[in-house]
Amino acid sequence: MxxxxxxxxxxxxxxxxxxxxxxxxxxxxxxxxxxxxxxxxxxxxxxxxxxxxxxxxxxxxxxxxxxxxxxxxxxxxxxxxxxxxxxxxxxxxxxxxxxxxxxxxxxxxxxxxxxxxxxxxxxxxxxxxxxxxxAVNPPWWVAEIVAHERRTFDVAVLTLRPQYLLPFTPGQSIGVSHPTVRSWRYYSPANAPRADGTLELHVRAAPGGAVSSRLVYGSAVGDQLHLAAPVGDRLTLWSAGSSDLLLLAGGTGWAPVKALVEQVAAEGSQRRVDLYVGARSRSEFYDSDAIDKLAASFPWLTVTYVVSMDPLRPGGFQHVADRALADGDWRSRHVFVCGSDEMVAHSVQALTQAGYHAGQLHHEGFGQHWYGPAWRTAVDEAVVPDNSPGGAR
Ligand SMILES: Cc1cc2nc3c(=O)[nH]c(=O)nc-3n(C[C@H](O)[C@H](O)[C@H](O)COP(=O)(O)OP(=O)(O)OC[C@H]3O[C@@H](n4cnc5c(N)ncnc54)[C@H](O)[C@@H]3O)c2cc1C
Missing domain, CATH: 1.10.490.10 (Globins)
Structure with missing residues (x-):
């Protein structure tokens, strides 16, 4: 050949x-x-x-x-x-x-x-x-929606109960398909594995998006979804050792980051974790009750909310990463970044310029229309086309 x-x-x-x-x-x-x-x-x-x-x-x-x-x-x-x-x-x-x-x-x-x-x-x-x-997994799992909460106009938090246990690691994503749409998209469980096997998903409806719109606007408690095996290792803690963490989340990029916070809590380690959560406006912090509860429960966790388009702040748009970099020197930590492709690209660029090295940066953008996160770890980024329809995350 x-x-x-x-x-x-x-x-x-x-x-x-x-x-x-x-x-x-x-x-x-x-x-x-x-x-x-x-x-x-x-x-x-x-x-x-x-x-x-x-x-x-x-x-x-x-x-x-x-x-x-x-x-x-x-x-x-x-x-x-x-x-x-x-x-x-x-x-x-x-x-x-x-x-x-x-x-x-x-x-x-x-x-x-x-x-x-x-x-x-x-x-x-x-x-x-x-x-x-x-021999390891079924081709897909049937899961029932047991809770469906519209938190903002375009974001819903869904709790799903798979018929059989779906094992995953915090930071991974699972394939989700609505039986009437027959397309698969990746969503990231927003929880560490639970004893009852339920999963929490945070879904933002992309304008005109086939699957996300169906999940946010066209699904209800009792509906069934199909789930596929977890994929991806970019956002797992596997390569972070026992290091302290800086977590940067934008929009529903908070979902896998929340799973990481829960994992740190479950492992009972001595890590310090600083979390920066970004949204365009205050009303878009769709999970602030849970975030505040985590911050109140764990002394090792510090939370900073970053409103990127605050009309009262001089200087215009503020990126989550820029705020974190202005607040401190985190170069001894592993950094996890998740959000839209734009948010992730900006964060990686800003952190790299500030002296952070590739081995300590773990990131995943949700906008790419690529087959899935498992591939992207092995892929030469240069072959991923940049013509995807944007990072509506
Ligand atoms: C690893 C990973 C994890 C993810 N986790 C999450 C998560 O936890 N939460 C979350 O909200 N999202 C997540 N996403 C994004 C999610 O997988 C979907 O991409 C997103 O929900 C949009 O899917 P959709 O089917 O609704 O939109 P699609 O139908 O795929 O369309 C996406 C956008 O492109 C536009 N579009 C569609 N077709 C065309 C076309 N032919 N030409 C031009 N524009 C077009 C649509 O109008 C829409 O705005 C993740 C993505 C990845 C890769």
Missing amino acids: DAARLKQSWSLVAAHGDQVPLYFYSTLFLTHPETRQMFPTNMAGQRDRLVTALAHIVTNVDQVDRLVGFLRDLGADHRKFAVRPEHYPAVGEALLATLAHFLGDQWSEELAQDWAAAYGLVSQVMIEAAQAAE
């Missing part, structure tokens, strides 16, 4: 932009109509995902270690779409037909063999990972 030839041919195909996924899905659904039900009703967001995933695979085709981890996660995760081994050849055929179509005269017998071999390996790793995951 000639990796350079694969990459070069992919760059020629990818230059056709949106036409590529359009052609791919049309071919797939025409030749294998049974696969249509695995995809959302509205395919708009799906197109970016396919191209992003293929770009990542092809870009890393000569870095087998990196790619295999990514493909394993992908294979295990795809069980939630009810993908079975017999679906893989259908996708492979549609992929090769798409490449042949866009490469025209440049599509050769050698190239066809290279792509068929590469796809064969990709599908083999994904199928094996899916089979291995069967």
Whole structure:
């Protein structure tokens, strides 16, 4: 298999932009109509995902270690779409037909063999990972909404009770799907694991957003949701040792950060934790009762609220990270940042400029329309397209 030839041919195909996924899905659904039900009703967001995933695979085709981890996660995760081994050849055929179509005269017998071999390996790793995951977790969990509170116009706090225990680590995210929408999005449990197995989710309705709007405005107690296995390690405490923490949260980025605070409380460690919670206006602190209660319960926790657009404050917009940096020197700590992509990007830049090093910064933005957080840990950020529809978190 000639990796350079694969990459070069992919760059020629990818230059056709949106036409590529359009052609791919049309071919797939025409030749294998049974696969249509695995995809959302509205395919708009799906197109970016396919191209992003293929770009990542092809870009890393000569870095087998990196790619295999990514493909394993992908294979295990795809069980939630009810993908079975017999679906893989259908996708492979549609992929090769798409490449042949866009490469025209440049599509050769050698190239066809290279792509068929590469796809064969990709599908083999994904199928094996899916089979291995069967022994550990179900493809998805059914969960009932046992509490649904609209805290602000566009934020709801949901409590879910999965039918079977869904194990996760604070800072991870889980896939969530409303059965009527058939699309999956990631949301971060806002609690450390509980004895009764319930999960708290904080959901902001993105304008026109398929899943978040349904969860905030179109769901009620008693409704059932589907949940998928937890993913991601960016915001877990795994790599923070026993260090003191600086936590920076913007909007519903507070959810995984709340889970971290609860975990610190549960582990009974001696860490000091300084938490900065940001919102555009005072009325958008949708969970302040819980935050105040945590601050009152734990002497090791200090909380600062940051209103980013306070009309009474001279100097205009204030970022959470800028406020934290103005308040102290936290360079001996591990820093966790979660919020919109813009909030996270600004925070990382400000902290880096202030002398914080990459190994002590842990961050996750919610805006990227990427397959999921598990991948992003392994991904060269450069291949993630920056054309996602913004960080409505
Ligand atoms: C790891 C992770 C954890 C997350 N955790 C949380 C969390 O705890 N809480 C939370 O609130 N969010 C969280 N998110 C964000 C969440 O997953 C969703 O992305 C968000 O809720 C929007 O999903 P949606 O289906 O409602 O919107 P989508 O339907 O995906 O649309 C998103 C936005 O893009 C616009 N849009 C959609 N399609 C197009 C198009 N074709 N062209 C242009 N614009 C378009 C929509 O109008 C909308 O404004 C997390 C994201 C990640 C990656």
